[in-house]
Amino acid sequence: MTAAVMASDGSYDPVISKLITSLKESEGLSDEQDLGFLQNLLQSKELNALVNVHSKVAKINKDDRIAPLLSSSMQSLLFAHDAIAQKDFYPHLPEIPVEVDEDEETIKIVQLVKSNEPLGATIKTDEETGKIIIARIMHGGAADRSGLIHVGDEVIEVNNINVEGKTPGDVLQILQNSEGTITFKLVPSDGKLDQRESKVRVKAYFDYEPENDPYIPCKEAGLGFVRGDILHIVSQDDSYWWQARKEGEKTTRAGLIPSRALQERRILHERTAKEPNGEAKKGSCASICATPPGSPNPNNPCRGPKTKKIMYDTAENDDFDRELIATYEEVAKLYPRPGVFRPIVLIGAPGIGRNELKRRLVARDPEKYKSPVPYTTRSMRPGEVAGREYLFVTREKMEADIAAGKFIEYGEYKGHLYGTSGESVKSIVNAGCVCVLSPHYQALKTLRTAQLKPYIVHIRPPATFESLKQTRTKARAKSTFDETNSRGFTDDEFQEMIKSDERINFLYGHFCDDEILNGDLTEAFEKLVELAAKSESEPLWAPTSWVQ
Numbered sequence: 001m002t003a004a005v006m007a008s009d010g011s012y013d014p015v016i017s018k019l020i021t022s023l024k025e026s027e028g029l030s031d032e033q034d035l036g037f038l039q040n041l042l043q044s045k046e047l048n049a050l051v052n053v054h055s056k057v058a059k060i061n062k063d064d065r066i067a068p069l070l071s072s073s074m075q076s077l078l079f080a081h082d083a084i085a086q087k088d089f090y091p092h093l094p095e096i097p098v099e100v101d102e103d104e105e106t107i108k109i110v111q112l113v114k115s116n117e118p119l120g121a122t123i124k125t126d127e128e129t130g131k132i133i134i135a136r137i138m139h140g141g142a143a144d145r146s147g148l149i150h151v152g153d154e155v156i157e158v159n160n161i162n163v164e165g166k167t168p169g170d171v172l173q174i175l176q177n178s179e180g181t182i183t184f185k186l187v188p189s190d191g192k193l194d195q196r197e198s199k200v201r202v203k204a205y206f207d208y209e210p211e212n213d214p215y216i217p218c219k220e221a222g223l224g225f226v227r228g229d230i231l232h233i234v235s236q237d238d239s240y241w242w243q244a245r246k247e248g249e250k251t252t253r254a255g256l257i258p259s260r261a262l263q264e265r266r267i268l269h270e271r272t273a274k275e276p277n278g279e280a281k282k283g284s285c286a287s288i289c290a291t292p293p294g295s296p297n298p299n300n301p302c303r304g305p306k307t308k309k310i311m312y313d314t315a316e317n318d319d320f321d322r323e324l325i326a327t328y329e330e331v332a333k334l335y336p337r338p339g340v341f342r343p344i345v346l347i348g349a350p351g352i353g354r355n356e357l358k359r360r361l362v363a364r365d366p367e368k369y370k371s372p373v374p375y376t377t378r379s380m381r382p383g384e385v386a387g388r389e390y391l392f393v394t395r396e397k398m399e400a401d402i403a404a405g406k407f408i409e410y411g412e413y414k415g416h417l418y419g420t421s422g423e424s425v426k427s428i429v430n431a432g433c434v435c436v437l438s439p440h441y442q443a444l445k446t447l448r449t450a451q452l453k454p455y456i457v458h459i460r461p462p463a464t465f466e467s468l469k470q471t472r473t474k475a476r477a478k479s480t481f482d483e484t485n486s487r488g489f490t491d492d493e494f495q496e497m498i499k500s501d502e503r504i505n506f507l508y509g510h511f512c513d514d515e516i517l518n519g520d521l522t523e524a525f526e527k528l529v530e531l532a533a534k535s536e537s538e539p540l541w542a543p544t545s546w547v548q
């Protein structure tokens with residue numbers, strides 16, 4: 001189209017006028033609708049405005065008056081853009097000289113500034129090649145955070161000192177003697193091992209002191225802990241040495257701890273060494289019984305018969321327990337469920353005060369805290385009410401139920417069976433109450449299940465023999481070792497309590513969630529109230545299988 005402009009007075013550009021005229025002349029030749037459409041288009045303001053713009057631009061072009069829009073800076077910018085787009089920004093390197101050995105290994109040089117913080121890596125001599133290699137990188141340590149050193153990297157030089165033929169101890173010496181910056185010359189490992197953190201948490205069942213462990217690869221890299229600590233296992237890559245942090249500790253660097261497999265081996269080794277003829281002692285009892293619960297004393301419905309008269313051998317059962325190898329237990333947080341309370345289980349040495357504390361807790365809020373009524377095969381005595389002191393059953397029925405595993409604890413006393421059924425505990429829990437139990441400590445094996453999820457408290461004697469004797473004497477405590485329950489404890493019985501407590505702690509302490517030193521009775525009870533509230537309201541660590 002040439003310059004056909006609609007004049008400002010509204011007249012059409014001559015070419016458009018011509019087109020409109022020829023359209024009118026062609027009337028009758030075409031479809032009326034098409035003609036109408038074309039006429040409207042040619043006469044429309046929009047088309048005429050466009051024709052107008054086109055004519056003006058064509059005229060300017062003809063006059064050659066359009067100057068280049070790009071300033072020199074704009075041009076530079078566009079050149080830069082093009083260069084980047086074409087990735088034309090690398091330095092131009094000379095061709096590789098022909099004499100370069102293509103087999104030569106890639107070497108990386110890593111510089112780290114020495115500080116008080118350990119490097120967080122261990123080295124070892126590769127058994128096959130004899131070379132010094134990075135054995136492990138501690139999670140969160142300086143080496144790990146640098147992201148430059150990896151497990152399997154070969155160390156060639158440290159601060160320009162060639163380490164070929166040197167021992168890991170020699171290299172450590174070089175590191176210790178160096179000041180300021182430490183420079184490593186390393187041959188990178190082929191594949192970088194996966195260093196992702198695991199989420200596993202374990203409860204430690206033993207104490208560990210790396211400084212006293214002759215086998216730890218690096219004492220400084222070790223993490224000490226005590227039984228009951230919750231450990232976050234960040235790496236189990238090494239089958240002998242795991243990396244862990246203490247749960248809740250701010251420190252970011254992980255430390256080395258013996259793996260479960262290594263610790264189990266050590267325990268077995270220790271036991272074998274202790275046994276005569278070098279053989280580990282076999283467990284001598286397969287079934288686990290417990291003290292008969294229940295009360296022959298109507299004035300104290302919580303009191304059980306005296307442990308002295310129990311018809312089974314406690315020591316044999318303890319041998320069985322000793323065979324269990326306690327290392328770590330995988331744990332997770334167990335959150336409280338509204339209206340469903342964990343049973344509170346008080347264990348401890350006979351006579352230590354479990355029943356006294358249980359009785360006080362139940363008396364404090366009888367609608368909330370309840371103790372299950374025990375079963376017995378003995379006949380009802382005058383003044384007793386079935387279902388209050390005991391649930392009375394025949395021996396046949398009780399034996400059948402014991403065989404069917406329905407009792408969480410049972411025992412025999414003066415020819416009669418006594419026991420607490422799992423069903424009694426469940427019905428208290430299902431009623432929305434807190435079940436409080438004070439069984440014999442060996443009952444823990446049947447009680448500590450995902451189904452019951454007990455919160456276990458170890459009731460322990462005060463720190464000294466004197467304070468144990470003094471508190472009991474002052475309160476005129478009655479000896480539970482005495483059949484008639486009419487005299488105080490003897491010194492031998494106090495000694496027996498302390499010995500028995502140590503044994504329980506050794507065999508079962510790791511199963512306990514908390515402990516109470518039962519010296520001053522008021523303080524011990526206050527602590528129990530506090531722990532009961534904690535078990536009802538706080539998320540607490542429990543075996544992982546209970547949480548799933």
Ligand SMILES: Nc1ncnc2c1ncn2[C@@H]1O[C@H](COP(=O)(O)OP(=O)(O)OP(=O)(O)O)[C@@H](O)[C@H]1O
Nearest residue numbers: 350351352353354355356471475477478480519521
């Ligand atoms: N802290 C304490 N101070 C003084 N006396 C206490 C204390 N704790 C418990 N007693 C008293 O010691 C005696 C034994 O306590 P309790 O019957 O509760 O022991 P137990 O652990 O249930 O033992 P068993 O299993 O042999 O029955 C009771 O007379 C009790 O009142």
